[in-house]
Amino acid sequence: MRVLVVTAVPVERDAVTRAFGDSFGGTEEHLSLPGAELHRRGAFDVLAGGAGPAAAAAATAFALASGAPASSPYGLVVSAGIGGAFTPVTPLGSLVVADGIVAADLGAETAEGFLPVTALGFGRDRFAPPPALVREVAAATGAATGPVLTVSTVTGTAERAGALLAAHPGALAEAMEGFGVAEAAARAGVPVLEVRAVSNAVGPRDRDAWRIGDALAALTDAFGAAASVLEGWNSHENLEG
Numbered sequence: 001m002r003v004l005v006v007t008a009v010p011v012e013r014d015a016v017t018r019a020f021g022d023s024f025g026g027t028e029e030h031l032s033l034p035g036a037e038l039h040r041r042g043a044f045d046v047l048a049g050g051a052g053p054a055a056a057a058a059a060t061a062f063a064l065a066s067g068a069p070a071s072s073p074y075g076l077v078v079s080a081g082i083g084g085a086f087t088p089v090t091p092l093g094s095l096v097v098a099d100g101i102v103a104a105d106l107g108a109e110t111a112e113g114f115l116p117v118t119a120l121g122f123g124r125d126r127f128a129p130p131p132a133l134v135r136e137v138a139a140a141t142g143a144a145t146g147p148v149l150t151v152s153t154v155t156g157t158a159e160r161a162g163a164l165l166a167a168h169p170g171a172l173a174e175a176m177e178g179f180g181v182a183e184a185a186a187r188a189g190v191p192v193l194e195v196r197a198v199s200n201a202v203g204p205r206d207r208d209a210w211r212i213g214d215a216l217a218a219l220t221d222a223f224g225a226a227a228s229v230l231e232g233w234n235s236h237e238n239l240e241g
């Protein structure tokens with residue numbers, strides 16, 4: 001089954017494709033799509049769609065519409081990259097697999113707190129990846145599972161981190177693309193997953209404390225460990241998922 005993996009930036013894309021280097025053999029094909037270059041290794045198509053949910057949704061939609069060969073359509077979309085963690089349970093360099101992909105700041109601010117867009121009577125504010133796939137990928141990679149928030153602004157204060165956790169109790173991590181990727185995948189009828197390698201703690205901004213290299217290495221290891229689960233995933237055989 002063909003898998004589309006969408007990252008934000010090229011170094012994340014390359015961290016993912018590196019996982020498929022030796023075991024997959026052959027060469028990496030590069031295909032030009034509107035707005036992004038798709039890197040193909042075996043059953044995996046990986047692209048850097050840009051930072052933020054809008055760029056991610058646009059890039060994912062173009063790839064879903066025109067990236068796969070007719071004989072081998074996409075059966076799964078994965079939003080992947082580095083992310084910030086809310087809890088010490090997910091330390092720097094560890095992994096999170098989302099059991100919910102949540103649009104954390106899509107809605108309205110009120111005197112009583114945040115109202116999700118669904119409370120305003122339209123849209124949606126979360127997607128649920130197939131539970132069995134979440135379990136299998138977490139087991140293969142040693143990842144923690146929990147909600148991953150999609151934000152348009154990287155959290156930079158303890159106050160904002162607290163407000164996000166109050167609005168989304170149990171959130172493990174935040175990043176900027178998952179919900180956009182999920183929205184495009186849902187419209188194409190393709191299941192979605194989000195995998196994040198922790199590069200920093202969510203809270204007061206301290207860019208020097210980000211461990212991007214460790215997180216990118218963890219991302220490579222994760223895709224190496226999960227490749228067969230992802231490629232072998234069949235949503236029709238996993239009706240629960």
Ligand SMILES: O=C(O)c1cccc(C(=O)CC[C@H]2O[C@@H](n3cnc4c(=O)[nH]cnc43)[C@H](O)[C@@H]2O)c1
Binds near residue numbers: 174
């Ligand atoms: O400076 C670099 O070398 C570098 C290498 C890889 C990625 C970056 C980014 O800044 C990517 C931003 C990307 O990362 C996600 N991210 C990571 N931590 C957080 C966070 O605490 N809150 C929100 N997003 C985070 C996010 O998905 C961005 O697209 C730099």
